[in-house]
Amino acid sequence: MTEPVPAPRIGDAERDQATEYLREHLAQGRLDQVEFDERMTAALSARTQPDIDRLFTDLPAPRPGQELAVPQAAKAPVAAADALPMSPKLVNAMGVLTAVIWPVTLLLLFAIGWGQYWWLIFVPIAVSSLWGHYQQQNDQHRKRLRREERRRLERGNDDPDAS
Structure with missing residues (x-):
């Protein structure tokens, strides 16, 4: 048996x-x-x-x-979607704005006095917070794309149109 x-x-x-x-x-x-x-x-x-x-x-x-x-759009090469959609000009402008807004706001508040304009400090806080959130989302998106690419390569499927 x-x-x-x-x-x-x-x-x-x-x-x-x-x-x-x-x-x-x-x-x-x-x-x-x-x-x-x-x-x-x-x-x-x-x-x-x-x-x-x-x-x-x-x-x-x-x-x-x-x-x-899998939708056809998802079969596109990972490198084509390397970051969250945002124009390079806007990315540069946001980076410059974030870097400049703190010293400008602090100089303005010291020049005119904190008195009734103390609330202006929240403007650079809000801008920095939004920019940091975008950067964090962008980093997570890139990490996810790299992970997906690594998995695809580990499985031996280096042709994105193959299925």
Whole structure:
């Protein structure tokens, strides 16, 4: 009598694909947050393909083993979208404005006195805050793009149009 052959083990690529599909089902409203969390935990700890398949028995496509529909715009090369959309002139202008507004405001307040114009200090604070928020978002966007590019290259898919 022969023993049943155990299912082959899966790797990070299969677990990543399953979590990507679970996120899609959450976005489509097929899963609530609690069920998504449970299935995500199970997907990340799965060791064999049947462990993954069990998570999708009651869900429609996409499922592991099926291609996730990717919009054509998402298949564009990552380098083409290297930063958040903002014109270079506006980026330079915001950088200069942020660098100049602090000394100008402080000189103005010292020249005219803090008296009734103390609130002017909030102008450079607001400008600096907005610029810092933009820079942070831009950095996060670039990091995400680099991560996606690295994953794509690790999977051996260096042709962005291949699918």
